[in-house]
Amino acid sequence: xxxxxxxxxxxxxxxxxxxxxxxxxxxxDLRAEDFQQMHLPIEERVFQAGKAIYRMxxxxxxxxxxxxxxxxxxxxSPDGRERIVRLLRAGxxxxxxxxxxxxxxxxxxxxxxxxxxxxxxxxxxxxxxxxPRIHISLMRKWHQALxxxxxxxxxxxxxxAAQRVRQxxxxxxxxxxxxxTTVFSREDMGAMMGLKQxxxxxxxxxxxxAGVLKRLDTLGRTYRILDAQRLADMGEx
Amino acid sequence: xxxxxxxxxxxxxxxxxxxxxxxxxxxxDLRAEDFQQMHLPIEERVFQAGKAIYRMxxxxxxxxxxxxxxxxxxxxSPDGRERIVRLLRAGxxxxxxxxxxxxxxxxxxxxxxxxxxxxxxxxxxxxxxxxPRIHISLMRKWHQALxxxxxxxxxxxxxxAAQRVRQxxxxxxxxxxxxxTTVFSREDMGAMMGLKQxxxxxxxxxxxxAGVLKRLDTLGRTYRILDAQRLADMGEx
DNA sequence: CGGCAAATTGAGGTAGATCAATGTCGGTGG
DNA sequence: CCACCGACATTGATCTACCTCAATTTGCCG
Numbered sequence: 001x002x003x004x005x006x007x008x009x010x011x012x013x014x015x016x017x018x019x020x021x022x023x024x025x026x027x028x029d030l031r032a033e034d035f036q037q038m039h040l041p042i043e044e045r046v047f048q049a050g051k052a053i054y055r056m057x058x059x060x061x062x063x064x065x066x067x068x069x070x071x072x073x074x075x076x077s078p079d080g081r082e083r084i085v086r087l088l089r090a091g092x093x094x095x096x097x098x099x100x101x102x103x104x105x106x107x108x109x110x111x112x113x114x115x116x117x118x119x120x121x122x123x124x125x126x127x128x129x130x131x132p133r134i135h136i137s138l139m140r141k142w143h144q145a146l147x148x149x150x151x152x153x154x155x156x157x158x159x160x161a162a163q164r165v166r167q168x169x170x171x172x173x174x175x176x177x178x179x180x181t182t183v184f185s186r187e188d189m190g191a192m193m194g195l196k197q198x199x200x201x202x203x204x205x206x207x208x209x210a211g212v213l214k215r216l217d218t219l220g221r222t223y224r225i226l227d228a229q230r231l232a233d234m235g236e237x
Numbered sequence: 238x239x240x241x242x243x244x245x246x247x248x249x250x251x252x253x254x255x256x257x258x259x260x261x262x263x264x265x266d267l268r269a270e271d272f273q274q275m276h277l278p279i280e281e282r283v284f285q286a287g288k289a290i291y292r293m294x295x296x297x298x299x300x301x302x303x304x305x306x307x308x309x310x311x312x313x314s315p316d317g318r319e320r321i322v323r324l325l326r327a328g329x330x331x332x333x334x335x336x337x338x339x340x341x342x343x344x345x346x347x348x349x350x351x352x353x354x355x356x357x358x359x360x361x362x363x364x365x366x367x368x369p370r371i372h373i374s375l376m377r378k379w380h381q382a383l384x385x386x387x388x389x390x391x392x393x394x395x396x397x398a399a400q401r402v403r404q405x406x407x408x409x410x411x412x413x414x415x416x417x418t419t420v421f422s423r424e425d426m427g428a429m430m431g432l433k434q435x436x437x438x439x440x441x442x443x444x445x446x447a448g449v450l451k452r453l454d455t456l457g458r459t460y461r462i463l464d465a466q467r468l469a470d471m472g473e474x
Numbered sequence: 475c476g477g478c479a480a481a482t483t484g485a486g487g488t489a490g491a492t493c494a495a496t497g498t499c500g501g502t503g504g
Numbered sequence: 505c506c507a508c509c510g511a512c513a514t515t516g517a518t519c520t521a522c523c524t525c526a527a528t529t530t531g532c533c534g
Contacts, residue, residue, distance in 0.1 A: 077391065083395050097383065100379065132366055135366070140337050143338055146333075146342075146383050149383060150343065157390065158314065159314075159318070
């Protein structure tokens with residue numbers, strides 16, 4: 001008998017000390033003695049694609065370090081339009097605003113299956129008071145988020161549709177193999193770049209036709225970059 | 238004899254303890270004893286309109302709390318186009334990324350005469366290690382910056398030109414008198430909203446013609462808001 | 475096999491860009 | 505004091521990139 005699942009599956013208390021991606025996340029520099037001080041539960045959770053980790057304006061009691069997968073931060077405007085303000089990937093922190101405010105500033109919705117560690121905000125606060133290392137890590141995470149937000153505006157929400165789509169494709173290259181890139185539904189891509197889904201589809205199509213990209217799957221989510229040079233250069237100056 | 242002025246005028250060592258806007262800035266919760274620990278110089282500086290406080294990629298050795306005036310954060314894209322990613326006003330911190338990185342992420346250029354306090358990054362670091370209050374202040378400043386960046390994307394870079402301009406006009410209302418709003422050159426406004434200056438001019442003009450705004454100066458920088466309701470509502474749902 | 479969800483493709487309309495002329499103000503020098 | 509100039513905003517007339525609406529295609533799954 002399969003247990004009923006809600007939005008997330010609880011995987012038990014996290015084993016921070018043996019965490020495989022510890023160097024990417026908040027506790028990158030934490031020492032053994034720091035873990036002793038921890039009394040509140042850090043939990044590992046899994047979300048299926050399309051689930052909300054938290055909602056805008058909900059009480060912000062925890063932050064979430066992302067172990068794997070991709071999360072979109074979504075704002076709904078007063079008149080109901082959806083705007084994706086940022087993407088978070090492995091190593092980023094979702095809900096970092098919990099450290100400075102009472103409620104979350106946006107929805108956090110998973111685009112893929114996502115593994116997170118849920119850390120109560122009090123744990124981070126007390127650790128960062130005691131450990132300068134955590135303190136530095138936190139600064140880096142804030143900076144990472146801010147930088148990402150500015151990049152989002154300056155890179156993929158600027159210029160013609162063709163320029164935006166190319167920037168986006170480049171930004172979504174795989175870390176392991178930069179000649180492969182994975183994108184999202186045309187609707188989501190539109191909400192990220194301020195374009196309509198048809199326009200996104202057309203621009204991707206024209207990159208394929210131009211021999212810059214090659215489809216690797218049937219759905220149009222994964223592409224091989226055949227001509228990285230042209231992808232980066234086209235439409236400059 | 239008047240001393241030669243470079244970009245900024247040095248006004249001497251800052252008197253933090255008697256600072257009039259201390260509750261808005263970084264040291265809002267600092268106590269007398271905290272100031273004793275400070276050995277590096279905090280300087281008060283004044284910049285005329287149109288000067289750079291710092292440049293993108295320059296070595297980031299200080300951050301700047303803004304005492305008065307308005308600063309634009311500007312990114313130049315590889316192909317030379319200018320994009321304004323955010324505005325900073327009194328109480329905000331320019332160059333906060335100095336705490337987490339070696340170089341600044343954007344140009345900071347004054348739009349008005351601007352008064353700042355220049356604080357060496359080491360001062361902030363050592364204070365925040367010792368004082369939990371500073372630590373909390375810093376978190377709030379990071380959050381303020383991140384929130385502002387996301388707002389910028391979701392509010393004034395989203396929707397039709399008319400919606401953007403109205404959002405912008407509302408965002409630029411004076412704190413003391415919300416029925417007055419001050420905007421910038423049409424070119425700068427365009428670079429903030431992803432529009433051309435002619436479009437900005439037309440949209441402002443149509444708001445005046447519609448009786449929503451009234452020009453208060455000859456240059457088109459200051460307006461009285463005659464119908465705040467319509468300014469907020471028009472073009473919703 | 476049929477039905478659904480997502481992407482693609484096409485035709486036509488429009489918001490905003492582009493190109494260009496005109497207007498207004500403030501400063502400067504004769 | 506007035507003429508001239510440069511900076512900026514405004515206004516007008518086209519043009520076009522992207523949106524809109526709609527039909528078609530593709531793969532997936534029951």
